[in-house]
Amino acid sequence: MGYMRGNERGQHILFPSTLDEYIDEENPVRVIAAFVGALDFAELGFVRAAAAETGRPGYDPRLLLGLYIWGHLNKVRSSRKLERECERNLEAMWLLENLRPDFKTIADFRKDNGEPIKQTVVKFRLWCLREGLYGREMVAVDGSKFKAVNNSERNFTRKKLAKVIKREEARVAEYLEAIEAADQAEAREPPPPPPLSGEQLREKLKKLKERLAQHEQLEQTLKKSGESQVSLTDADARLMKTSKGSDVCYNVQTVVDSKHKLIAAYEVTNEGNDLGQLGKMGKQGQEALGVKEVTVLADGGYFDGNTIKECEEAGITTYLPLPHSKATSRGLFAIERFTYDEPRDCYVCPQGESLTFRAKEQANNKEYRIYRTHACGLCPLRAQCTKSQKGRKLRRWVEQAVLERLKERIRGQPELLKERKKLAEHPFGTIKRAMDQGYFLMKGKKKVTTETSLTVLSYNLKRVINIMGVEKMITSMQAATT
Ligand code: SF4
Structure with missing residues (x-):
C-alpha cells in the first residue's frame, strides 16, 4: 500500500x-457579509x-468592518x-470581493471608527433582542485582566521608583569611587591594567546619571498627578494582580445574560480590582436589555455595602458571596x-449577654453603630470571643438591613452562586482561549x-451562529432590512 497521491x-x-x-x-x-450589509x-x-463623488475611489467601510469581524473570529x-x-x-477574498x-x-x-464600531455591537445586540436571544432576567457581572502593550519593566509604582532611584544613587557613588581608583592606578608607573579605564567608567556613569534623572523626573510627575503608578509604553494601562502574578493590564468588565451567555454590556477599565463596579455594570446591563428590574450575580470581589444598596435602589437584585468575618480568621x-x-x-x-449601642463610627465611606457590653470581663467564653482588654466590640453598618436581605436571598437560592461561575467565565474562557x-x-x-468592541461582537456572533445556524441568521438579517 502506498500513500494517497495528490495532483x-x-x-x-x-x-x-x-x-x-x-x-x-x-x-x-456569509453571516458577516449579511450583517454588515x-x-x-x-x-x-x-x-x-x-x-466620495470625486477623487480616487476608497475602500467601502462595510468590507473593512467585515474583514475585522472575520479576523477576530x-x-x-x-x-x-x-x-x-x-x-x-x-x-x-470572498468577503472583500x-x-x-x-x-x-x-x-x-x-x-x-472607534465609536461607530462600538455602535455596531449595539446594533447586533438589538437584533439579538428582537430574536429573543437575551433572557433579560438574570445576568452575571464579571471582570478579567487583559494584557496591555506594556512590559512590566516599563511600569513604575511609587514604591518601585523609590527603590530604583535608591539603587541608582548607590551605583553612582560606586562609580565615582571606581573612577577615583582607576585615575590613581593610571597615574602610577607603570600603570597596572584596571578592569575598566577611567574614561570607560565615566561613559558608564554618564548613562547611569541619565537614567537616574529620568526616574527622578518620573517620580516628580507621579507626585504632581497624584497617581500611584505610571506606564511608559501604554500610559492608560496599570499594573494589576492576575491569576499568574502581576502584569500591566486592563480590566475588562462584562455583563453576561443567562439565557445564551451572550454579552449584553462591557467596559474597559484600568481599575486594579472589581470593587465599586457592580452598580455601574448592573445599570449598563439594565439599559442594554431594556429592563427596569434584573437579577445580577457576581463574585466576592464586587462586595461593597454601598454598591449593593445602590443596586437595590436601582431595581437590581444582587447575589454575591458575603466576606468571611475577620474574627473567624483570628x-x-x-x-x-x-x-x-x-x-x-x-x-x-x-453567653446570652446584650451588647448595646455605645457610639457611631465612620469607616470606608460608611457609618457604623458600635455595640458593647460590660459583661466580657468575667465571661467564661472570653478567650473564644475577644483579645481586647475592653471586651468584644461589634460594628453594625447603619444600612445593615441591605446585607441582611442579601444574606436571606443567598440562603434561599445558594445554587445561584455556582451558576454565576458557569455564566460569567464562559465568555472570558472562549475569548481568551478559543479566540486567542x-x-x-x-x-x-x-x-x-475599540479592540474589545470587535472581540465582543465576534464572540456574540459566534454564539448566535452556534444557536441559530447561518442560514436562519441571514434570512432574519435580510428581512430586517427589507
Ligand atoms: S466575651 Fe463575648 S461571649 Fe462573653 S460576654 Fe463578652 S461578648 Fe458575650
Whole structure:
C-alpha cells in the first residue's frame, strides 16, 4: 500500500470559476457579509460611509468592518496579518470581493471608527433582542485582566521608583569611587591594567546619571498627578494582580445574560480590582436589555455595602458571596454567632449577654453603630470571643438591613452562586482561549475599547451562529432590512 497521491504540481486542474463556489452555505463569513450589509453606516457614523463623488475611489467601510469581524473570529487581528489573508485566504477574498487593501488602510479604518464600531455591537445586540436571544432576567457581572502593550519593566509604582532611584544613587557613588581608583592606578608607573579605564567608567556613569534623572523626573510627575503608578509604553494601562502574578493590564468588565451567555454590556477599565463596579455594570446591563428590574450575580470581589444598596435602589437584585468575618480568621466567634434584636437595638452574644449601642463610627465611606457590653470581663467564653482588654466590640453598618436581605436571598437560592461561575467565565474562557484574544494589540484606553468592541461582537456572533445556524441568521438579517 502506498500513500494517497495528490495532483502533480505542474498538472492543469479545473478550479471553480467563481469565489462563491468555494464558500459553502453554512460558512460564517456569509453571516458577516449579511450583517454588515444590513447596517446603516451613515447612521452609525462611519468615516466615508458614502463614497466620495470625486477623487480616487476608497475602500467601502462595510468590507473593512467585515474583514475585522472575520479576523477576530479567526484569530487574525493585526492589520498586517489581515492584509496577508486578503491575498491568500479564500474566505477573506470572498468577503472583500477580491480587493486587497494594504495594512495601513486596514489599520486606519479601525483607528478612525472607534465609536461607530462600538455602535455596531449595539446594533447586533438589538437584533439579538428582537430574536429573543437575551433572557433579560438574570445576568452575571464579571471582570478579567487583559494584557496591555506594556512590559512590566516599563511600569513604575511609587514604591518601585523609590527603590530604583535608591539603587541608582548607590551605583553612582560606586562609580565615582571606581573612577577615583582607576585615575590613581593610571597615574602610577607603570600603570597596572584596571578592569575598566577611567574614561570607560565615566561613559558608564554618564548613562547611569541619565537614567537616574529620568526616574527622578518620573517620580516628580507621579507626585504632581497624584497617581500611584505610571506606564511608559501604554500610559492608560496599570499594573494589576492576575491569576499568574502581576502584569500591566486592563480590566475588562462584562455583563453576561443567562439565557445564551451572550454579552449584553462591557467596559474597559484600568481599575486594579472589581470593587465599586457592580452598580455601574448592573445599570449598563439594565439599559442594554431594556429592563427596569434584573437579577445580577457576581463574585466576592464586587462586595461593597454601598454598591449593593445602590443596586437595590436601582431595581437590581444582587447575589454575591458575603466576606468571611475577620474574627473567624483570628479564631474568635464570628458575628453570625451574635443575634441582632431589632426592637431592642442590641446584639445577644453566645453567653446570652446584650451588647448595646455605645457610639457611631465612620469607616470606608460608611457609618457604623458600635455595640458593647460590660459583661466580657468575667465571661467564661472570653478567650473564644475577644483579645481586647475592653471586651468584644461589634460594628453594625447603619444600612445593615441591605446585607441582611442579601444574606436571606443567598440562603434561599445558594445554587445561584455556582451558576454565576458557569455564566460569567464562559465568555472570558472562549475569548481568551478559543479566540486567542487575552491580550491587546493597541495602546490607550480608547483604542483598546475599540479592540474589545470587535472581540465582543465576534464572540456574540459566534454564539448566535452556534444557536441559530447561518442560514436562519441571514434570512432574519435580510428581512430586517427589507
Ligand atoms: S466575651 Fe463578652 S461578648 Fe463575648 S461571649 Fe462573653 S460576654 Fe458575650
